[in-house]
Amino acid sequence: MIRAALRNPYLVIVFILAVLLVGGTVALRMPADILPIFRTPAVQILTLYPGMPTQTMERDITNRLERWTSQANGVALQESKSLLGVSVVRDYFRPDIDPSTALSQVSSLASSDLYYLPPGTIPPMVMPYDPTASIPLALLTVSSDTLNETQLYDVAYFNIRNMLSGITGTIAPAVFGGRIRRIYVYVDPNKLAAHRMSALDVANSLRQWNTLIPTGDAKIGPKDYFVLTNGMVPKIDEINGFPLKVVNGAPVFVKDIGYAMDTYQIQTNVAHVNGRRQVYIPIYRQPGANTIEVVDGLKDTLGSIKARIPPADVSDNIGRMADWLAGEKGPAGAKTSAVNPAVE
Numbered sequence: 415m416i417r418a419a420l421r422n423p424y425l426v427i428v429f430i431l432a433v434l435l436v437g438g439t440v441a442l443r444m445p446a447d448i449l450p451i452f453r454t455p456a457v458q459i460l461t462l463y464p465g466m467p468t469q470t471m472e473r474d475i476t477n478r479l480e481r482w483t484s485q486a487n488g489v490a491l492q493e494s495k496s497l498l499g500v501s502v503v504r505d506y507f508r509p510d511i512d513p514s515t516a517l518s519q520v521s522s523l524a525s526s527d528l529y530y531l532p533p534g535t536i537p538p539m540v541m542p543y544d545p546t547a548s549i550p551l552a553l554l555t556v557s558s559d560t561l562n563e564t565q566l567y568d569v570a571y572f573n574i575r576n577m578l579s580g581i582t583g584t585i586a587p588a589v590f591g592g593r594i595r596r597i598y599v600y601v602d603p604n605k606l607a608a609h610r611m612s613a614l615d616v617a618n619s620l621r622q623w624n625t626l627i628p629t630g631d632a633k634i635g636p637k638d639y640f641v642l643t644n645g646m647v648p649k650i651d652e653i654n655g656f657p658l659k660v661v662n663g664a665p666v667f668v669k670d671i672g673y674a675m676d677t678y679q680i681q682t683n684v685a686h687v688n689g690r691r692q693v694y695i696p697i698y699r700q701p702g703a704n705t706i707e708v709v710d711g712l713k714d715t716l717g718s719i720k721a722r723i724p725p726a727d728v729s730d731n732i733g734r735m736a737d738w739l740a741g742e743k744g745p746a747g748a749k750t751s752a753v754n755p756a757v758e
Contacts, residue, residue, distance in 0.1 A: 454506060454507065454508075454509050455488075455506075455507040455508075455509075455511050455512070455513040455516040455517075455542075456504060456505065456506045456507065456516075456542070456543040456544070456545070457483075457504070457505045457507075457516055457517055457520040457540060457541070457542060457543055458502065458503070458504050458505075458540070458541055458542070458543035459479055459483060459501075459502070459503040459504075459505070459520065459524050459538050459539070459540050460500070460501070460502055460538065460539045460540075460541070461475055461476075461479065461500075461501040461502075461503075461531075461535065461536065461538040461539070462499060462500060462501075462535075462536040462539075463475065463499050463501075463532065463534065463535050463536065464499045465498075465499055466498070466499050466532075467498065468496050468497060468498055470532075471496040471497070471498075471499065471500065471501050472496035472501075474531070474532050475496075475501045475531055475532070475535065476494050476495075476496045476501045476502075476503060478527055478530060478531060479494075479501065479503045479524060479527055479538065480492055480494055480503055482523045482524065482526065482527040483503060483505050483520050483523045483524060483527075484505070485523060486505060486507075486516065486519040486520050486523060487511070487515075487519060488507045488508045488510070488511035488516065489505050489506070489507055490506050490507060490508050491505075491506040492504065492505055492506070493506075504543055505520055513542065517540065517542060520540055521540040524538040524540050525537070525538070542701045543701070544700075544701035544702070547585075547698055547699050547700065547701055547703075548698070549698075550696035550697055550698055551697050551698065551699055551705055551708055551709055551712075552696075552697040552709055552712055553694050553695070553696055553697070554574070554578070554586075554694060554695040554696075554697060554712070555687045555692050555693070555694045555695075556569060556570045556574060556692060556693045556694070556695070557687070557690065557692045557693075562593075563591070563592045563593045563678075563681075563691060563693070564592065564593045564594075564595050564678045566591075566592050566692070566693045567589060567591070567592030567593055567594060567595070567693055568595060569693075569723065570589045570592065570693045570695055571589045573722075573723055574695065574719060574723070575589060575695060577715075577718075577719050577722060578695070578697070578712075578715075578719075580715070581708065581711045581712055581715055582703070582707070582708075582711055583699050583700045583703025583704065583707060583708045583711070584697060584698075584699065584700070584703075584708055584711065584712065585697070585698040585699065585700055586695050586696070586697055586698070587696075587698065588695070588696070589693060589694075589695055590683055590685050590693070590694055590695070590696070591683060591684060591685025591691065591692060591693040591694055592685070592693040593678035593679070593681050594678055594679050595676070595677075595678055596677060596678055596679045597650060597653070597674065597675075597676055597677075598674070598675055598677055599616060599620060599653065599668060599672055599673070599674045599675075600672045600673055600674075600675060601613060601616055601671050601672035602671060602672055605670065605671040605672070606671050609659070609661050609666050609670065609671060610661060611658065611659055611661075611666065611671065615658060615659055616658055616668070616671070616672075619656060619657070619658040619659065620653070620656060620668075623645060623656045623657070624645060624646055624647065624653070624656070625643075625645045625646070626643070626644050626645065626646050627643045627645070628642070628643075629641045629642065629643045650674055650675070650676045651674070653668055653674035654667065654668045654669040654673060654674055655667055655668070655669065656668045658670075658671070697712060
């Protein structure tokens with residue numbers, strides 16, 4: 415080898431230059447990541463039944479899904495967890511199994527098992543699982559000097575979370591902190607009894623009157639008219655005028671037995687950031703996504719997210735139904751900031 419190198423010095427030089435060129439190109443294009451990529455296929459089945467006891471979730475839902483999904487070809491290991499109203503089953507496959515094949519098999523088997531699950535069970539959600547992607551890469555906080563916790567939650571849930579979905583490799587599954595807006599009708603038990611009514615009568619009447627029903631079209635002459643029957647009220651106070659029942663020939667309205675209020679459901683979690691009650695969104699990466707690219711993409715998009723939060727009159731939003739906030743308008747004065755955009 416030495417004699418051949420001495421006889422062909424230029425060939426050796428070209429070979430060295432080629433190695434340097436290829437090595438430099440590969441080094442520049444090699445992806446850098448903080449966490450390793452989980453190559454073994456794994457699938458997670460999430461099943462919800464709000465309010466169901468943990469023991470029932472384990473016996474009637476988790477065990478059934480374990481038995482059914484274990485029939486998938488190539489299952490090497492199963493893990494499960496049962497909580498109050500939540501069942502989580504994870505199927506780990508052999509490395510030689512294609513991830514798409516594993517996902518399709520488990521999806522089909524989980525859907526087939528729905529017939530045998532307790533009535534009212536929400537259909538199982540089947541998704542790829544990556545144990546290295548279970549740690550949040552960043553926390554996106556939402557704060558405001560003018561909005562309360564209910565309005566902050568609406569901004570984060572209906573606006574900002576949807577904007578985050580445009581970042582490649584990003585998952586923003588939940589919003590923590592804040593208060594979830596609800597429209598409640600508070601009734602007086604004594605007034606209900608005086609009108610010979612029950613709380614179920616009030617619930618059924620509210621469900622009947624506050625509706626949006628597609629009625630199709632009406633052909634009149636040469637024209638075809640689209641008919642829209644919208645019975646949803648634009649202001650909360652109008653709910654007080656809903657008729658509930660006719661008693662002794664006279665209608666009973668909501669205002670006769672109680673009142674409607676724009677409020678929030680019982681708060682179950684509180685988030686404090688820098689000593690203030692705020693709302694935060696944990697940012698996760700999708701299976702196989704690059705950690706550094708996800709964090710960099712989030713940093714680059716923060717300015718666009720702030721600019722795209724649409725302005726609106728805050729006092730105007732208080733008198734709107736909760737579903738109205740899912741549209742294009744949203745409260746003003748919200749601001750976002752990145753906290754801890756790295757994995758510790």
